Amino acid sequence: MDTPLQNTTRRGLLLILSSPSGAGKSTLARLLMGWDPSIRFSVSATTRAPRVGEADGREYYFRSHDQFTGMIAGGEMLEHAEVFGNFYGSPKGPVEDAMREGRDTLFDIDWQGGQQIRNSVLGRDVVSIFVLPPSIAELEARLRGRAQDSDDVIAGRMAKSQSEISHWAEYDYVLVNRELDQTFARLRSILEGERLRRDRQPQLSGFVRGLNEEFEAR
Ligand SMILES: Nc1ncnc2c1ncn2[C@@H]1O[C@H](COP(=O)(O)OP(=O)(O)OP(=O)(O)O)[C@@H](O)[C@H]1O
Numbered sequence: 143m144d145t146p147l148q149n150t151t152r153r154g155l156l157l158i159l160s161s162p163s164g165a166g167k168s169t170l171a172r173l174l175m176g177w178d179p180s181i182r183f184s185v186s187a188t189t190r191a192p193r194v195g196e197a198d199g200r201e202y203y204f205r206s207h208d209q210f211t212g213m214i215a216g217g218e219m220l221e222h223a224e225v226f227g228n229f230y231g232s233p234k235g236p237v238e239d240a241m242r243e244g245r246d247t248l249f250d251i252d253w254q255g256g257q258q259i260r261n262s263v264l265g266r267d268v269v270s271i272f273v274l275p276p277s278i279a280e281l282e283a284r285l286r287g288r289a290q291d292s293d294d295v296i297a298g299r300m301a302k303s304q305s306e307i308s309h310w311a312e313y314d315y316v317l318v319n320r321e322l323d324q325t326f327a328r329l330r331s332i333l334e335g336e337r338l339r340r341d342r343q344p345q346l347s348g349f350v351r352g353l354n355e356e357f358e359a360r
Pocket residue numbers: 161162163164165166167168169170284285287288319320321322323325
C-alpha cells in the first residue's frame with residue numbers, strides 16, 4: 143500500500159529572525175542554512191554599501207537609492223523599511239517560488255519587516271523568532287568584535303537597540319543568544335516542531351484514512 147505520508151502538498155514556512163544589530167541572527171541563519179540546505183535564504187536588497195567580503199547577490203543585492211525605489215514602485219518587494227539610515231527590503235519573487243515548491247524561507251530582517259510580513263496575506267505561514275543578547279555590554283562587544291563597522295555606525299546601532307528590543311513580544315519565540323551551540327539547538331527544535339505542526343493536517347489526515355481502511359479490511 144502506498145504510504146499516504148508521501149502523497150502530500152505542503153506550504154513553505156516563512157521563518158523570520160529579528161534582533162538588535164549584533165545579537166547574532168546572521169550567524170544563526172548561516173548555521174541553519176548549513177544544517178538544512180533545502181531552506182531558502184531570502185537575500186534582501188539594500189542601499190547600504192557592501193562590507194569587506196560581502197558579494198552582490200549573496201549577502202545582499204546592493205542597489206542604488208533609485209534602483210531600490212524602482213523595485214518598490216514595481217511591486218517587487220514583499221516588505222521594505224529604513225533601518226539605520228539605509229533602505230532594506232525582501233524581494234517577493236523568490237519567496238513566492240519557494241512557497242510554491244514547499245520550501246521554507248528564512249528572513250534576517252528587522253521588526254518593521256517582520257510586522258509587514260506577519261500582516262500580509264502570507265502571515266499565516268510565518269514563524270517569527272526574536273533573538274536577544276545576554277546583555278547590552280555583550281551586544282556592544284559582539285558588534286565591536288565583528289570588526290565590520292566604524293565607531294559611529296556601532297554607536298548608531300547601539301542607540302537603536304533598545305527600541306528594536308521593545309518589539310520582542312510581537313514574536314512567536316524569543317531566544318537569548320548566550321552560548322551559540324545552545325541557541326542553535328533551540329532554533330532547530332523550533333523549526334522541527336513547526337514543521338510537524340504544519341504537516342499535521344495534510345500528512346496525518348491521509349495517514350489516518352489509511353489506518354481506517356486497514357481497520358475496515360480486517
Ligand atoms: N552566541 C554568541 N556568542 C558569542 N559571539 C557571538 C554569538 N552569536 C554571534 N556572535 C558573534 O557576534 C557578532 C555579531 O553577530 P551577527 O553578525 O550574526 O549579528 P546580527 O544580529 O546578524 O547583526 P546585524 O543585524 O548587524 O546583521 C559576530 O562576530 C558573531 O560571530
